[in-house]
Amino acid sequence: MRSLLNHLILIAGVLFLASPLYLVLVSSSHGSSTLQQLGLQWLPGDQLTNNYLAVFKLASGFSRQVTVVEMLRNSLIVALGSALLTTLFSLLAAYAFVFVRMHAVRTLFWVSLLTLLFPLEARFVNTFQITATLGLINTHTGIVLPTLALALGTLFFRQNFKGLPAEIQEAAQLDSAGPIKFLIDIVIPMYWRCITVVFVIAFILGWNQYLWPLMISTDDSLYTLVRGIRLMGQESGPGMALLVITLLPPLMLLIMCQRWFAKVLE
Amino acid sequence: MASLELKNVQKTYPNGAIAVRGVDMEIDHGEFIVFVGPSGCGKSTLLRMVAGLEKITEGEILIQDKVVNDVTPADRDVAMVFQNYALYPHMTVRGNMSYGLKNRGFAKDEINKKVEDAAAMLRIGDFLDRQPNQLSGGQRQRVAMGRAIVREPKVFLFDEPLSNLDAKLRVQMRIEIKRLQRRMDVTSIYVTHDQTEAMTLADRLAVINDGRVEQMGAPMELYSNPATLFVASFIGSPQINLLPVKLSGQSLVSGDLSIDGFQDLPADKELVLGLRPDHLSLSADQAGSSNSALKIRVDIVEQHGADNVIYGELIGAGSSMDGEPVEFCVKTGQANIPDIESILDLHFDVADAMVFLKETGSRLK
Structure with missing residues (x-):
């Protein structure tokens, strides 16, 4: 009885969380006029093909350069670049915090945690100035660079690395493995699940960026999918279709890696 | 030529804690030393300093x-076997054993040969392609030893390698370690808190207390001729019987008890009489010049199979070192099963009795 109740609560939660996705998916099969007059739809319509074709025919912006393929390319560059580099830096920082046994290193860890208190949005003006000074306005690098220091990733790696028995590190020392060999031969293979998890989270964060790319790029050729949704209009069928397309890559990545998420967070 | 030598080795941690207070030791080639x-x-800490894992x-x-x-x-050029084995969990047995050789730049064929030879010696040849989590505790322990053996180091270091195994396996592995060490003829240091393990494995053993080597020597020498009260009570199972006493004339006195036959001891100091359970007997003819001043009231009889160990309160004695009634224990043949609460006479040879100075623990006789 109790477990039935638990299941009902969980099912209700899943429905609540999944309903916006469902609404977007179903609404992308309706025409713009239906959506404008009646709002989001719960039942499938007949405009599915037309909407998706319209998305791929899009050529917008000042120079008519903004196409879905171009936006997808930008989104992938930004999200992949951000995810790869963020994972790498978090991993290296946490490796130093755990395995380099020096007092200064411990202090640095707390400093890095403090950056959690200053999200990008809180330091937009300064970050913009620095990025401008570096000449990175209207570049992919400019969009990616300020997102790289993910203190949460560092913290996550650190907590996991701390579970590694000291004897393994000592055994590796006796086996002539220096710090770099130890990282590559022992730590990375032992923690590849954690690495995947941080990569996926960083990818989604990078993919969903909106405000910062908007600030740092004025060039049409740098539009990402998330920014592009606006071009299609909020209450339009093709807009909903573009929304679905935008959701798909991170969703697929998440589904692919879901098993490891469960294992790592156990 | 000494294979390994420690000269006044000390360890003080940054917080001021002293772990090792000046240890001197010379170990010959092929010796099996137990700390x-x-x-x-x-x-x-001392072992880890030899390994280089702890600064001197x-x-x-x-x-x-x-x-x-x-x-x-x-x-x-030392190899170490850790208590928790410290195997790399993501590597196969072969990977674990060959990792150190690979890092040292050995050729592939040579590595394979060394690994397979060691695996055959340790009887883990069938498991080479398994991962550590597919092995039992005893098998993991063998892999950990294999990883040390393939390196052919100058010194083997063992840090309580058997304490995670069950009792039966521990005895089995103990014998195997001894056999292996003799066969490989490699200088070895073995750390344990288990005195049976220490006695059975060591060529020489070093009893360590509070960062100092209390005494070092062959196991039987330490057993029959301990230099201090600490060594006497740490080595030997069941433990040595101890009775705080004072000298009066030629007798040692505790409470109403008076034990004759002791000379040349300081009269005004507190002393401790030590008698090993196997030096006590229940009948007079078994001991040499028998002293029979001691009686116990039987409390517990432990039957170990081949022999029995009888525990009982020493009648008429003062209080023990901890201020409790003095309990003595006697090792005797399997035929002796006295009734609980019965009173037994204990006989011993005064020559076997040890006397220590209570204040410093040093041995007087």
């Missing part, structure tokens, strides 16, 4: 006459 002592006595605060460690204080663990 034994209670937990926190500094024995593991003062003194020198020499391996084959070369000072290695500032040599990294990898370059000291």
Whole structure:
């Protein structure tokens, strides 16, 4: 009885969380006029093909350069670049915090945690100035660079690395493995699940960026999918279709890696 | 030529805690040395200093006459077996055993040969392609030893390698370690808190207490001729019987008890009489010039199979070192099963009795 109740609560939660996705998916099969007059739809319509074709025919912006393929390319560059580099830096920082046994290193860890208190949005003006000074306005690098220091990733790696028995590190020392060999031969293979998890989270964060790319790029050729949704209009069928397309890559990545998420967070 | 030498080795931690207070030791080639002592006595720290995993605060460690204080663990040519095995969980048995050789630049064929030879010796040849989590505790322990063996190091270090195994397996592995060490003829240091393990494995054993070597020598020498009260009570199972006494004339006195036959002892000091359970007997003819001043009231009889161990309160005695009634224990043949609460006469040879100075623990007789 109790477990039935638990299941009902969980099912209700899943429905609540999944309903916006469902609404977007179903609404992308309706025409713009239906959506404008009646709002989001719960039942499938007949405009599915037309909407998706319209998305791929899009050529917008000042120079008519903004196409879905171009936006997808930008989104992938930004999200992949951000995810790869963020994972790498978090991993290296946490490796130093755990395995380099020096007092200064411990202090640095707390400093890095403090950056959690200053999200990008809180330091937009300064970050913009620095990025401008570096000449990175209207570049992919400019969009990616300020997102790289993910203190949460560092913290996550650190907590996991701390579970590694000291004897393994000592055994590796006796086996002539220096710090770099130890990282590559022992730590990375032992923690590849954690690495995947941080990569996926960083990818989604990078993919969903909106405000910062908007600030740092004025060039049409740098539009990402998330920014592009606006071009299609909020209450339009093709807009909903573009929304679905935008959701798909991170969703697929998440589904692919879901098993490891469960294992790592156990 | 000493294979390994410690000269006034000391370890002080940054917080001021002293783990090792000046240890001197010379170990010959092929010797099996056991460090034994209670937990926190500094024995593991000393071993880790030999391995290079712990910095030396003062003194020198020499391996084959070369000072290695500032040599990294990898370059000291020592191999270590850890208590929790410390196998790399993501590598196969073969991977675990060959990793150190690979890092040292050995050729592939040579590595394979060494690994397969060692695996055959340890009877883990069938498991080479398994991962550690598919092995039992005893098998993991063998892999950990295999990883040490393939390196053919100058010194083997064992840090309580058997304490995670069950009792039966521990005895089995103990014999195997001894056999292996003799066959490979490699200088070895073995750390344990288990005195049976220490006695059975060691060529020489070092009893360590509070960061110092209390006494070092062959196991039987330490058993029959301990230099201090600590060594006497740490070595031997069941433990040595101890009775706080004072000298009066030629007798040792405790409460109403008076034990004759002791000379040349300081009259005004507090002393401790030590009698091993196997030096006590229940009948007079078994001991030489028998002294029979002691009686016990039987409390518990432990039947070990071949022999029995009888525990009982010493009648008429003062209080023990901890201020409790004095309990004595006697090792006797399997035929002796006295009734509980019965009173037994204990006989012993005064020549077997040891006397210690209570204040310093040093041995007087």
